[in-house]
Amino acid sequence: xxxxxxxxxxxxxxxxxxxxxxxxxxxxxxxxxxxxxxxxxxxxxxxxxxxxxxxxxxxxxxxxxxxxxxxxxxxxxxxxxxxxxxxxxxxxxxxxxxxxxxxxxxxxxxxxxxxxxxxxxxxxxxxxxxxxxxxxxxxxxxxxxxxxxxxxxxxxxxxxxxxxxxxxxxxxxxxxxxxxxxxxxxxxxxxxxxxxxxxxxxxxxxxxxxxxxxxxxxxxxxxxxxxxxxxxxxxxxxxxxxxxxxxxxxxxxxxxxxxxxxxxxxxxxxxxxxxxxxxxxxxxxxxxxxxxxxxxxxx
Amino acid sequence: xxxxxxxxxxxxxxxxxxxxxxxxxxxxxxxxxxxxxxxxxxxxxxxxxxxxxxxxxxxxxxxxxxxxxxxxxxxxxxxxxxxxxxxxxxxxxxxxxxxxxxxxxxxxxxxxxxxxxxxxxxxxxxxxxxxxxxxxxxxxxxxxxxxxxxxxxxxxxxxxxxxxxxxxxxxxxxxxxxxxxxxxxxxxxxxxxxxxxxxxxxxxxxxxxxxxxxxxxxxxxxxxxxxxxxxxxxxxxxxxxxxxxxxxxxxxxxxxxxxxxxxxxxxxxxxxxxxxxxxxxxxxxxxxxxxxxxxxxxxxxxxxxxxxxxxxxxxxxxxxxxxxxx
Amino acid sequence: xxxxxxxxxxxxxxxxxxxxxxxxxxxxxxxxxxxxxxxxxxxxxxxxxxxxxxxxxxxxxxxxxxxxxxxxxxxxxxxxxxxxxxxxxxxxxxxxxxxxxxxxxxxxxxxxxxxxxxxxxxxxxxxxxxxxxxxxxxxxxxxxxxxxxxxxxxxxxxxxxxxxxxxxxxxxxxxxxxxxxxxxxxxxxxxxxxxxxxxxxxxxxxxxxxxxxxxxxxxxxxxxxxxxxxxxxxxxxxxxxxxxxxxxxxxxxxxxxxxxxxxxxxxxxxxxxxxxxxxxxxxxxxxxxxxxxxxxxxxxxxxxxxx
Numbered sequence: 001x002x003x004x005x006x007x008x009x010x011x012x013x014x015x016x017x018x019x020x021x022x023x024x025x026x027x028x029x030x031x032x033x034x035x036x037x038x039x040x041x042x043x044x045x046x047x048x049x050x051x052x053x054x055x056x057x058x059x060x061x062x063x064x065x066x067x068x069x070x071x072x073x074x075x076x077x078x079x080x081x082x083x084x085x086x087x088x089x090x091x092x093x094x095x096x097x098x099x100x101x102x103x104x105x106x107x108x109x110x111x112x113x114x115x116x117x118x119x120x121x122x123x124x125x126x127x128x129x130x131x132x133x134x135x136x137x138x139x140x141x142x143x144x145x146x147x148x149x150x151x152x153x154x155x156x157x158x159x160x161x162x163x164x165x166x167x168x169x170x171x172x173x174x175x176x177x178x179x180x181x182x183x184x185x186x187x188x189x190x191x192x193x194x195x196x197x198x199x200x201x202x203x204x205x206x207x208x209x210x211x212x213x214x215x216x217x218x219x220x221x222x223x224x225x226x227x228x229x230x231x232x233x234x235x236x237x238x239x240x241x242x243x244x245x246x247x248x249x250x251x252x253x254x255x256x257x258x259x260x261x262x263x264x265x266x267x268x269x270x271x272x273x274x275x276x277x278x279x280x281x282x283x284x285x286x287x288x289x290x291x292x293x294x295x296x297x298x299x
Numbered sequence: 300x301x302x303x304x305x306x307x308x309x310x311x312x313x314x315x316x317x318x319x320x321x322x323x324x325x326x327x328x329x330x331x332x333x334x335x336x337x338x339x340x341x342x343x344x345x346x347x348x349x350x351x352x353x354x355x356x357x358x359x360x361x362x363x364x365x366x367x368x369x370x371x372x373x374x375x376x377x378x379x380x381x382x383x384x385x386x387x388x389x390x391x392x393x394x395x396x397x398x399x400x401x402x403x404x405x406x407x408x409x410x411x412x413x414x415x416x417x418x419x420x421x422x423x424x425x426x427x428x429x430x431x432x433x434x435x436x437x438x439x440x441x442x443x444x445x446x447x448x449x450x451x452x453x454x455x456x457x458x459x460x461x462x463x464x465x466x467x468x469x470x471x472x473x474x475x476x477x478x479x480x481x482x483x484x485x486x487x488x489x490x491x492x493x494x495x496x497x498x499x500x501x502x503x504x505x506x507x508x509x510x511x512x513x514x515x516x517x518x519x520x521x522x523x524x525x526x527x528x529x530x531x532x533x534x535x536x537x538x539x540x541x542x543x544x545x546x547x548x549x550x551x552x553x554x555x556x557x558x559x560x561x562x563x564x565x566x567x568x569x570x571x572x573x574x575x576x577x578x579x580x581x582x583x584x585x586x587x588x589x590x591x592x593x594x595x596x597x598x599x600x601x602x603x604x605x606x607x608x609x610x611x612x613x614x615x616x617x618x619x620x621x622x623x624x625x
Numbered sequence: 626x627x628x629x630x631x632x633x634x635x636x637x638x639x640x641x642x643x644x645x646x647x648x649x650x651x652x653x654x655x656x657x658x659x660x661x662x663x664x665x666x667x668x669x670x671x672x673x674x675x676x677x678x679x680x681x682x683x684x685x686x687x688x689x690x691x692x693x694x695x696x697x698x699x700x701x702x703x704x705x706x707x708x709x710x711x712x713x714x715x716x717x718x719x720x721x722x723x724x725x726x727x728x729x730x731x732x733x734x735x736x737x738x739x740x741x742x743x744x745x746x747x748x749x750x751x752x753x754x755x756x757x758x759x760x761x762x763x764x765x766x767x768x769x770x771x772x773x774x775x776x777x778x779x780x781x782x783x784x785x786x787x788x789x790x791x792x793x794x795x796x797x798x799x800x801x802x803x804x805x806x807x808x809x810x811x812x813x814x815x816x817x818x819x820x821x822x823x824x825x826x827x828x829x830x831x832x833x834x835x836x837x838x839x840x841x842x843x844x845x846x847x848x849x850x851x852x853x854x855x856x857x858x859x860x861x862x863x864x865x866x867x868x869x870x871x872x873x874x875x876x877x878x879x880x881x882x883x884x885x886x887x888x889x890x891x892x893x894x895x896x897x898x899x900x901x902x903x904x905x906x907x908x909x910x911x912x913x914x915x916x917x918x919x920x921x922x923x924x925x926x927x928x929x930x931x932x
Contacts, residue, residue, distance in 0.1 A: 197704035515871030568803030
């Protein structure tokens, strides 16, 4: 049986409809304890990345051979590495790299995936088949192999990482956008737009997109930790950002090499990845429940 | 006189919503006697679905039981444990829903579903299968044997609704609740279902609580009628009394509005202006006051209570309280 | 003057033939109702006229110009004159737009941005009897009746010549249904509209249409003035439909024609007269295909018309 409280019964009195949708969503997320934790972690993470230059207590690339491989102390919260660089400062700086990779990669992929997916879903059958084939082809490539190939061709850099991550996640967004478009293309409100003579751009951009983007943003929020981990992974393999730029992956790599002498180095390098992953996942999951009311009702 | 099969007595239910307390059912009382067909008429938002959930004790989490009692076969359903209720649902009380496509599992054959529903019986599979065949023939589905091996999508809407009826009657329930069972069907199929229900009722003698917004169907099928508006019962009585001698303005206007009622082409069709009141807001007086054209001063002050306005016929409207000077 | 003339229109989706040759016409200022049950092809027909469904054969003449099978781009100039109202009152409104945005959408689409869209929105809301502050609401905050009025406002924004209405009273309560039909009647008189209404509800047709046609399995089986069809129906299917509607009168006499069986599937159409499989009066002759019999504007497709 359907929920007996129909829209008609709970007639909405107009007072809150002007309230920004963004604030409503953030409010909804914050109400959930897991969502709140996610929101705080992500907030701290973004804050660190934005103001890294002011927060860091020491120069993250400045060497100080005298103090190398020290344990945690009041001067160096998380100790120093083999070149005497402050691990804490490098972590903070690393968050900047993580964000620099994650944000453009994820949003770029989301935007391109959305566009291609809508075209595939709304356009003629042959175009749909063609784009779907491309999506599937790209997805069948293991990401790391693909990354190795690209790095071998153009050399390691931040841009390469962004490109690899973007290319491999476009199909994921494209697929979801395509399915959503297919489901919506024969709905009456889209037909109504067509019956009024609306252009393709108008139908897709104004009427289709706002109904799809919610799902995709949730996907993106959950994708960000994967991307951060991937960047760390590539840097760990030495295929990511170039030293001495601190990244969480390279920290992990340094720590791994010295795991017997100074175990806290690898712990310090691993923790932010774990915490950031958890934070974004909590946020994404809660976001999904808040954005999609049907899921919320089934709880 | 035997006690009624189903006795609903002063049931009041609120939903806790973000906007405040939504008063979904307000002091609902009526009886369903053994072997009787009682119709509930009401438009959207009148609380029909909440009422069904209440009888089945399947109210959502945010529902709050304010007061009242439901007696079924002399048993107080509110005091029943979840297990007792589970045993009762589908055995003593069955339900037919509006959309048969949604109440049947699309990936399982009709036969499997009809056998599965007999899970309480200990008889062997063959007997259950035979019973399914018998029931299908009873609702007029030819070639039942082969039909049982088909999936729901292979049937038309009218056939699926008949299958749903067959399944609901399988356990020979004492009470059949039919929730707008003909609304999704075409007119020619609608009359067939009504005829079928009438015949089955004669044969099996169960009570039927028939919920519909379609007055014509109610007039044709039911013996007694309960009229609901915005979570309240406003009038109830025998079908003749309700249709020929309606005593509540809402009932009167509703009958007037039914286009089946108006034989000749009308330039202007009668309507009930306005909308159902916001059920989350406190309302003094009669629930229908905002849309009533016969409103008097008292309607805004206090809620009218039921008075007898004919044999087995009561209405809750101050206009019928003429003996009280105001 | 004939505004719309449809002749021998045929549509099929793959092997499923939905329309098997539909012909009718609508004069200027006239309201024509097409009545049929599910599967009769009425929605396909109305969408084909609006250029949203395929039509492989036949003619759709709007003011003498054939508009059958035009691409969305070529159809565009006609969109101002032909507007379509959909079945689902809320579902046909774009969910992320406000009411104000929705009803002024036609102006934006047709590039009439120079108008004062706010003023237009208020004018349109007033025309359909909604308060002006409704403009800020979203579709999900509307009741069925309100959403339907918004749909009417949007459909009439550009003052079309022809309004195609797909089940205009679907999903509405009886008490609201009348309001909508009254509104449509008023607006037709005010704006000099022609209307094509498709519905399965005979009761509403009586009060709005001048002429009507009955559809069965993608074909007209009877056509005539509303009076003629209601009082002197000739086709057994029309008779069955007319008798099927239960009346709000417990003592009503039921001399009802109950149809046998279910409507046949479009993939397995009966040979000869397609209504033969359910017709209570079918004879041997019905194994042939009946012709469309035209007599004084009351036409029927039956060998043994009832009197």
